Amino acid sequence: MDDKDAIREGRDGRIELRATGAEKRLLAAAAAYERLDLTSFIMRIMLPAARDVVDRAERIVLSERDTQRVLELLEHPPKLTPALRAAARRRAARV
Secondary structure, three states, rough: HHHHHHHOOOOOOOOOOOHHHHHHHHHHHHHHHOOOHHHHHHHHHHHHHHHHHHHHHHHHOHHHHHHHHHHHHHOOOOOHHHHHHHHHHHHHHOO
């Protein structure tokens, strides 16, 4: 979901955040300098950071050598072994 989707959807979810008085004043001052309410300020800063964390956790980055190996296996898959055939049958039976 991008920021535009969040705006169309509306913000009806709630997050509670505990902060010291000094932290809250600092956040409020920063939001005021940006002419934003506190929620908009925090969301503007934190959503891109959250996306980065999720992207790093969900993306696999391969080396050039590993990329070439994957492409080679896709173009020339190995022969099916009896064990692989049995695993595929077990999987198909579960689904």
